Amino acid sequence: MKIAIIGGGLAGLTAAAYLSSESDTEGTVFERSPQLGGRAFTYEKSGFTLNYGAHAVYGIDRHTLLHMEQELNLKFQSKQVDKRKVMYAKHGQLTPAPLDFVNIVKTDVLTATEKMKFVGEIAKIIGNIHQLKHHQTLGDYLDHSHASADIKELWAHLVCSNFFIAPEDARKVSGAVIADYYHNLFLSQKPVNYILGSWATITDQLIEKINENEHWEIALKEPVESITMEDGKFILNTKARQQLVYDQVIFAMPVQQAVKMLESTPWMTSLEPYKESTSTEVLVYDIGFSKVVARPFHYISDMDNKMFISDVSATDYTVAPVHGQLLQGIAYLNDDFSDEEQKKQYLEQKTQRMEALFDTYYPGWRDHVEVKRVSKKAMVSSVKNIHGNKLLPTHLQGVPFYFCGDGCVGKGELAERAFSSARTVAQSILAKKVNVKAHS
Ligand SMILES: Cc1cc2nc3c(=O)[nH]c(=O)nc-3n(C[C@H](O)[C@H](O)[C@H](O)COP(=O)(O)OP(=O)(O)OC[C@H]3O[C@@H](n4cnc5c(N)ncnc54)[C@H](O)[C@@H]3O)c2cc1C
Incomplete structure (x- = not known):
């Protein structure tokens, strides 16, 4: 069975790791960017390890990662955020969360x-x-x-x-x-943990698993542009290659992008109810200091400003140089703006508000900045899980391929939904393969 996986984020890599573990499968992971990981892409800068999206795992002792650890033989360690250092700020006063x-x-x-x-x-x-x-x-x-x-x-x-x-x-x-x-x-028993070494600890092992099967290929900088079906086979066209033939296709990309690619295909009718779902976006302010500027808490959630700051390196010491400190500030965003100018001003105000919070809790921080990354429109979840939005099922009646990712139906929120939906998809494909074999 030859499988195409479109998207090399957490979901695509998880599906590929499961599927490639069967020796009689072959396939390709298509990734449009030069690197794998998608929104969990991890990179090093001046001795700091930065994720595009953070690597907090909620309820790790009941998380899909536990199944993956056993089934894919993954090795990772995690550390719990010290609950006594998790604070709420209300009316300017800090108090335990x-x-x-x-x-x-x-x-x-x-x-x-x-x-x-x-x-x-x-x-x-x-x-x-x-x-x-x-x-x-x-x-x-x-x-x-x-x-x-x-x-x-x-x-x-x-x-x-x-x-x-x-x-x-x-x-x-x-x-x-x-x-x-x-x-x-x-x-x-472990409500908030960080995977030590960031998401790369997981993605590196998934990539290694895929590479162990010589019949699997990872195609970087190769966006899939279109998909059609002929005689029960899928024909994919990418930016670099035409007419690639597969038996099965998995869309492992944000729902909006999958819908866009399938816009003028016969399958669009089934996707119509999922077309208008909105995503969750936040403002992210990652900042690394050359020294520990202050460490009064490990996480502070500001109820007045609707922002939070995580002292990531207080829990995951691997992400900063020995004497350094890595913070991540997140601001929840509204999305009802009359025009782009209003939105621009709103985001600018949020950035300034975040810096004012750093001034309050990390006085003098401006003199010790080593790295800084501000993203004013980071997509946390491809489908905001609110009433009115619909998570995309991993398999739709009348559509011959599969979907996975954090906008799909699955267990948990955020990355867990990417992992869990991908695991479900891989297991369904493998179960179907066994069934076909049994009947042939
Ligand atoms: C600021 C921030 C903080 C976060 N914090 C946490 C957290 O603490 N805990 C947590 O659990 N989750 C967190 N998340 C969420 C988590 O990062 C995402 O849920 C997860 O990374 C989504 O993975 P995915 O594989 O579903 O999608 P993506 O990571 O978006 O992967 C999709 C991939 O498909 C590729 N692609 C798209 N179109 C094509 C095409 N046509 N051809 C080929 N490739 C294509 C993209 O380049 C991308 O690599 C956070 C996210 C953000 C942004």
Whole structure:
């Protein structure tokens, strides 16, 4: 069986690693850019290891990476973010983030009575009996809830930080999605971990696996431009080659790009409901210092400004030189602008606000900057998981190929959805292959 995988990000590499582990498969991973990894691309600059997208893994002890570790024999280590150093800032005051019972006791974001009520909410989520799952959206639940304003704000803020979205959007996330997500996370013993050495620790091993099968090829700088079908085979045209023939095709790219490529094909009708889905975008401010400027906490989520700062090197010491420090600031963004000029000004204000936060918590930082990368429009998730948007199924009725990536149906959010949807796709293709063999 000859398989084409379009896209060499986390999803494409995961699917290829599973499929190439079967010796009787052959295939190509097409990647349009000069390097693999997609939004998880990792690079070195002045001794710092920078990811395009961060490498925090939520609930690693219940994560798809655990299956991949066993099934693909991956080797990696992770380190948990110190929960006692995870802070919320509200009205300019720092207080422990209510992540576990110890922090809930210590935090100032809730009063004593609210703390008891919030613990009750957590227990209901864990027991799978929380009303939230029956509500269309978080906003709908909050409007009907008799909880205090602080508890409501906390719910919205939790969803902002885990889904990387603005509070207005947090209220649009489906109640069932949130209940399911936090059921998993609240049961986790390791809620936030970093993979030591960044995403490259994972992607390098996936690439090695693919290269072990001599019948597999990784084609860099080779975007696929079109796809047609003839006599049950797929014909791909890339920028460099024409008329490449495959038995199976996997789209492992953001949903919007897949839809665009399939625009004038007969399969577009089935894709129509997924065409208008919007993505999640954030402003990212990565900054590396020549020395540890300050380390009062490892993560601070600013509830007033809707931003957070992670001291990535406080947990993953491998990403900065011995005495250095690497921070990542993220600002959740709104996307309702009347024109480009208004959007430009909004993003400029967010950048300045982020720098003002650095001034507050890392005084003197400007004198120690070694590396800096500001991305004003980074796509965190190809489909914002809110009510009204639809995640793309990995296989659609009437469409002969597969889809995977963080905009597809899968377990978890962000990178976990890329991994889990790709694993599902690879396993379906392999199961089908076994079935065909059994019947021939
Ligand atoms: C700022 C930021 C922070 C993040 N933080 C986290 C985090 O802490 N934890 C977490 O779990 N996730 C995080 N994420 C999300 C995570 O990075 C993504 O979910 C994941 O990388 C998506 O992988 P993917 O394979 O689905 O898509 P992509 O990485 O987008 O891969 C798609 C690939 O397809 C290629 N491609 C597109 N069109 C073509 C074509 N025509 N031909 C060939 N190739 C093509 C692209 O070049 C790309 O390499 C973050 C993302 C960002 C941006």
